[in-house]
Amino acid sequence: xxxxxxxxxxxxxxxxxxxxxxxxxxxxxxxxxxxxxxxxxxxxxxxxxxxxxxxxxxxxxxxxxxxxxxxxxxxxxxxxxxxxxxxxxxxxxxxxxxxxxxxxxxxxxxxxxxxxxxxxxxxxxxxxxxxxxxxxxxxxxxxxxxxxxxxxxxxxxxxxxxxxxxxxxxxxxxxxxxxxxxxxxxxxxxxxxxxxxxxxxxxxxxxxxxxxxxxxxxxxxx
Numbered sequence: 586x587x588x589x590x591x592x593x594x595x596x597x598x599x600x601x602x603x604x605x606x607x608x609x610x611x612x613x614x615x616x617x618x619x620x621x622x623x624x625x626x627x628x629x630x631x632x633x634x635x636x637x638x639x640x641x642x643x644x645x646x647x648x649x650x651x652x653x654x655x656x657x658x659x660x661x662x663x664x665x666x667x668x669x670x671x672x673x674x675x676x677x678x679x680x681x682x683x684x685x686x687x688x689x690x691x692x693x694x695x696x697x698x699x700x701x702x703x704x705x706x707x708x709x710x711x712x713x714x715x716x717x718x719x720x721x722x723x724x725x726x727x728x729x730x731x732x733x734x735x736x737x738x739x740x741x742x743x744x745x746x747x748x749x750x751x752x753x754x755x756x757x758x759x760x761x762x763x764x765x766x767x768x769x770x771x772x773x774x775x776x777x778x779x780x781x782x783x784x785x786x787x788x789x790x791x792x793x794x795x796x797x798x799x800x801x802x803x804x805x806x807x
Contacts (some may be wrong), residue, residue, distance in 0.1 A: 586601075586724045587748050589605060593631045594630075594632075594634035594635045595627060595635075595638075595658065597627060597631055597632060597634075597635035598634075598635035598636075598638040598639060600625065600726060601621075601636075601639060602639060602642075602644060603638075604707055604740075605645075605655060605719060605745070606744050606745070610655045611655065611693035611744070612656065612658065613654055613657050614655045614658040615651070615653070615654050616636070616641075616652060616653045616654070616655070617725040618632060618633075618636075618652065618653075619769045623795055624764070632733050636653045638651070640653065642738070642741050642742075643656055643738075643741065644656055644741060644742070649706075651743050656742075656745065658742065658743075658745045660727060660747045660795070660798060661740070661744065661794075662742070663743075663791060663794060665717070666739055666740070666743060666789065667743075667787060667788060667791035669739065669786070670736060670740070670743065670762060670784070670787055671783075671784040671787035671788050672784065673732060673736045673739070673785070674720065674723070674724075674725075674736060674743070674784070674787055675734055675781065676732060676769070676780060677723050677724050677727040677732055677733075677736065677781045677782040677783070678723050678725075678727075678770075678779040678780050678782070678783035679727075679777070679779060679780035680727035680729055680732070680774075680776075681722075681723040681724075681726035681771065681775050681779070682770065682771045682774060682775065682776040682779040682780075684726055684728060685726050685728065685771055689726055690771065690772060692722070693719070693771065696715060696718055696719050696722060696766075697716045697719065697764065697765065697768050700712065700715045700716060700719065700761060701761060703715055704757050704758060704760075704761040707757065709757065712757060716764070717769060718759070718762060720740075723767075723783070724779045726760055746794060748752060753793045753796055753797050754760055756793045759789065760786070760790075762787075763782065763785065763786035763789060764786065766782040766785075766786075767782040767783050767786060770782050787795060
């Protein structure tokens with residue numbers, strides 16, 4: 586069966602997106618279209634369509650006659666984005682708490698246990714994956730497609746820098762405590778407390794990233 590152009594360029598966009606998130610290219614790097622076509626065994630047409638998708642998402646920037654470059658997340662970007670996503674994810678936690686049933690709470694308990702285990706072992710990459718799954722679970726439970734879409738758009742940009750905050754000394758355990766506060770509020774059925782705890786969790790991430798940018802090598806542009 587012949588793969589459609591639409592599904593091909595969507596697949597290419599996803600592969601490039603994950604490569605960017607994995608840090609395969611440094612912020613500001615120019616993507617070599619010829620090399621990418623060879624590597625992915627595709628023609629220029631689906632590649633360029635995929636690049637347009639990533640430009641629209643803010644992961645790449647396009648410069649006429651030069652090509653596409655990996656986006657650089659600036660301190661100003663983070664200052665602008667984090668208060669907004671804190672409001673959005675806080676609202677998701679509120680709505681998730683109102684809608685969560687016993688089976689949902691049990692499933693979240695499993696995810697939080699996994700989070701505790703990774704934090705105890707200092708497994709940052711695995712902790713981040715479990716952390717991501719928990720945030721996704723709250724969004725799914727909120728069952729608000731407009732909220733999910735807005736959060737998803739912003740999270741793509743934040744993924745360019747967010748993992749770094751877990752490398753700040755003490756941040757792993759602090760992040761775990763913040764997550765447990767959100768979960769405890771959900772278990773009690775306290776939607777207002779869950780919302781506030783999630784907002785605080787997101788804003789604490791911004792503080793950690795700011796500290797890292799001041800004292801360590803960072804992928805974030807000044």
